[in-house]
Amino acid sequence: MASIELQGVTKRFGSAVMAVDGLDLTIRSGSFVCLLGPSGCGKTTTLRMIAGLDLPDEGEIRLDGRILYSTASGEYVPTEKRGMGLVFQSYALWPHMTVAGNVSFGLEMQGLDRERRRARVAEVLELLHIGELAARYPAQLSGGQQQRVALARMLAVSPDILLLDEPLSNLDAKLRLEMRAELKRLHKTIGNTIVYVTHDQLEAMTMSTEIAVMHQGRLQQFAPPMTIYREPANLTVAEFVGSPPMNIIRPSGRPGEGLFDQLAELFPAGAGAVRTIGVRPDDLAVVAATGAAASPAAGRRWIRPARVETILPTGSEWIVGLRVEGHGLFARAVEEPACVPGDEVALAAPLERFHLFDADGRRLSPSGAD
Amino acid sequence: MKKLVLCVVAAFALMAGGAKESAAQKEAPKQPAAPAGFDLEQLVREARKEGQLVAYFTSSRIKDVGDNFEKKYGIKVKGTKMADPEQAERVIREVDSRNVQVDVIGFEDGPLLEGKLLPEGYLVNWMPPDLADQIPKDDQNPLVFLWQPRIFGYNFEAFGDKPPMTNVWEMTEARWKGKILVRDPAQTPANLAFFATIASNPALMEKAYADHTKRKLEVKEANAGWEFLKRFFQNDVVTIPSDGDIGDAVGAAGQKDAPVGFYTLTKQRDNKTKDLKLATMKGMQPFMGYALPTYALMIKGAPHPNAAKLFIRYILSDGHQPWTVRDMGAFSPNVKAATNPENEGSWADWSGRLLKLDNKVALKLRQEILDFWLQHGVKK
């Protein structure tokens, strides 16, 4: 198995656009790493540089310590020799070859004889449950089937590294769920290192061992999913991950909207540095408006009166829009809330579930009790 | 995919076939040592070893002659009918690029030959030694293998037995405007030479004018010869690509007002095959036309030199029959040669009726004559 190390990798398109900026990233052997971020954040470019299809302008890429690319020494191992696997977003199946032909191409390049190729192709197709499609042409397959063929083509040569570029974005929701499970199963079975590019944070959260959140070419945070979720390293990560997104509370100069100031007082440790406070909707609970006027920080809990403005049922949960101290906040309820728009209720959250960010958006030390 | 590769390979194989042929011909030709005496047998032997002979001739008869040659000696001949300018172009290019493919030419552009191609070594003049006493000295260098009268002719069905013209100056008269057909001077070097010779014989032309009109010629151009040419060209002379076309146009039956033409006498053989009504303007003064020589020469660096020599000797001895005996209108310089009875006389007779071309003058005046023609004959 194999680990990948990127050091100081930079890529520019033209003279202005910085696609990837000084990326340092180490992907452990056997891990399932998602490169997550909005369009244009550099994740696909990074993947292509790992594959060797694009060349960095600066930096170094290593595979198990072996240099694949180095600006300093000028070494460059071309794509054909890197022994990685890649699935494109569009699958890029070759239309003039059958499924079996597509899958066995890589084996041919490796020099395997016909018998061994046939055996391996059958094996891989079985693994992905598409054995009966061997003689068909890509044009005759459905989207999901094509996707499996692309996977089979990648797996046939037993690459150390699997690279996937948003492979599920062309599938419908049901298929996507199936494929996600499938991929996770494969990872468990085969245990290769997987690098997976996606803009869908649900995918990243459910499938990966670590997520690398990228934004405008820079790495924002590299950590296991739950860490990303619970302890976002900066405001960008915090706002990107989580659905519905985190509530962001900023100081407002207007009278009667002192929510930020109130909250800030609760965290004296961060006094002065705190500029933004966030709290996730799932950490906010809608409770009856009793005793809310008492000390806002009862124990390690924060509670304030709020007015319900909207209730949005999604089918599996309810998103409740409320106004607190003039700020609009969203709370998530897994059971039908016993209130209607216009009601006066109270909103409560544990103090340790608040996130504090400084002027640069960076996370401040975890909020402790005062 | 494989099919495509096969097609590509096939395409190149076909091309290579052609290329190989020329490569074979490019092997250095053997230059035989000059024999002390002339040995015909040895020449034949050497020639047979060389392979197919390539010849360019101005006459289409070359095909028949080539077939006869093959029957006699077993050497194949690839004969092509080709006009003078093209022959000259090819010879020059091939010799310059050292990729000579043609061995022998039958060529009518005497001035270029004498002035350029022979002196600068593009062509080699070879006179068969054993025929030296059968060919007149004047015709030996450069070697002439065929003489043809190029004469003024008319349609006897339209005009009767008496020719409608008796003097060349009649061709400058309004009656014949647009009714005289000649081969395009720009493409026919021999015609240019003819005009050049006229331009350098003013006395002849002046006398002819006086004889015809009983008046003195008013000369506005450089001399009487140029004056004739100007008036002749300005009479809307119609240019035709070939002698055969001229013959067809002039001699076609059923014409009430037929044109007259300037063509090689041999075209009158078509009187029988195509039902033409051609006749020569007998007694035309000061000449009925000119004597057109066809020269036979070898190319320098020819790939089959001995076959070329054998061929030249052949057409000077018994090989000339398709030209001179089978059909009328052409003469071999060989004094022993047989001749066609319909020829209206022997070559000696004809020589007296025709203007003989002066190659040196013709080359010197060629550009001027051509320009004169372009100015007066082409501009409407």
Add this chain to the structure above:
Amino acid sequence: MIRAASGAGRLVPRLRMWLCAVRSDPSPIAAALLAAALVWLVLAPIGSMLIDTVRVQVRDSATTGLRTGEWTLSFLQRTFTSRVSGVLFWTPLANTIVVAALVSLIALPLGAGLAWLTVRTDLPGRRILSSVMVVPYMLPSWTFAVAWLTLLKNRRLGGLPSFAESFGFAPPDWLAYGALPIVICEALHLFPFAFLLFGNALRSVDTQLEESARVLGASGGVIARRIILPLLRPALLSAFLLIFSRVLGSFGTPYILGSGVKFMMLPTALYGSFKIGSPGVAAVIATVTIALGISLLALDVFFVREFKRFVTMGGKGSLRRAAPLGGLRAPAMLTAGAACLITTLLPLASLLASTLMHRPGVFRLDNFTLDYWIAAAIPAMPGQRGLFLNADIAASAWNSLRIACAAAVICGLVGLFVGYLVVRLPSTRLGVFLRQVSFLPYLVPSIGFAAACLSFFAVARGPVPSLYGTMTLLVLVMAVKYLPFASRSGISAMMQMGGEPEEAARVCGAGWLRRLARIVVPIQKHALVAGIVLPFISGMKEQSLVIMLATPGTEVLTTQVLRFVDYGYSQLANAVVLAIVGIVFAFTFILEKLTGSNLASGVSGTG
């Protein structure tokens, strides 16, 4: 954090990097080599021709008294300012311009009108009309000229009578030869190009533009004037420039119809000077022809950006409202039908009829004959046999096929390769340069280009031997001249394919050659076939290019026709024309069936 050293210290690693990258993907090197080769093949001959305008060659030394190799301005002086310059150059130039203008005047409205009828109205049978209009493209450009002579010549040049003469009518000179027939024949040959260009343009006009105008209350006439016409202006200009440049380079028609009455145009003037043996003057005329042609077509390229011409006509199939013709239906059908007949059936029928008769137009039983097709000997044509038995014609046909095939295959492969390289290096200077250079041969008029290549390749240059008189020269010149078509289709095909199939193969471990052979070429089969078929058709009917280059050993069908015309063997000449047309049709049909592609859609992209 690793930061690379700056300045000179980076040179060695960068060089190393570049070497590694290029070994895995030699595209930049291949592109550089190909661009250099094309520049050499196109610009070097033109440069050589420029030199020939001021340098004395052997043939000229005979007539001018100057030494071979001497530098001189005499050819320029002779062509532009001497007493004979009018005949040699200025009159042919004026004639060419006048003819081109008149041809445009006829062909543009005719083509535009028919295009409108086909695309925008409910003319019955318009689909048939569309496919029939591709046929004139398959005919050699001078077919009409040969047919015209067969029908309408007079006694001036002698030879066999025409159909008109046999019916008792003697056409006057101005009708039988010269400017009028040339203009008509060229217009008939060229208006299908206008038809195709306008058809494309009309089809790609978004009807939503018109419909919005209609919704806003504009009438049909206003829409035509203010919306459609301006959108068609590029097509109009393009068609005009295309027609002009075609007339400039077209040799066959003026030769066949003009030489007899001394009506010279630039191509025949060029050829004439060359044949007389004035290579210096020929070089000057050729240079002017080339310069004119380049300017015209460069104008076209700048006004109508090249890619616009090849916009794929797909769209969402918006409902097109066909304008009802109503009372105009009958006249429209008549016009369209007449256009079809005159441009396709009439010339072929008259040619065929003439080959079946000894004397054209004499409809007596004893005058009909199959001699010219199958006789072992023809009395009027010594040494010649009927077409099917004629060894010369067979040899010419074989040469035509060989040369056209070889050139077409080279064209197709190189064209696809150019497309590959241009798409792989899209925005680098090299990619742009390659794209423009591959377009260059299109700008040079055929006969001028042939003259230039003859002058350049007739001499050995370094390792390359003299190509004079070889088939290689013909193939080379043809392949270069038609490359623009093939590379255009190659570029658009590669753009449609995208880069990912090849990248997927790279990931699977395939090297550059393997990728090209196993992935790129098989996927681009159809584009490759189109890149081969169209040059093949053009090659089979090409005359202007080959007339300067073919020699007795490399005679092709199109030059054979001219030889027969010169000898006066009209029936054989006409038979050979029909043979050319037959071969082209047969091959096209077979190839269409084999590959399942449609020629008309390919042709409309080439013009």
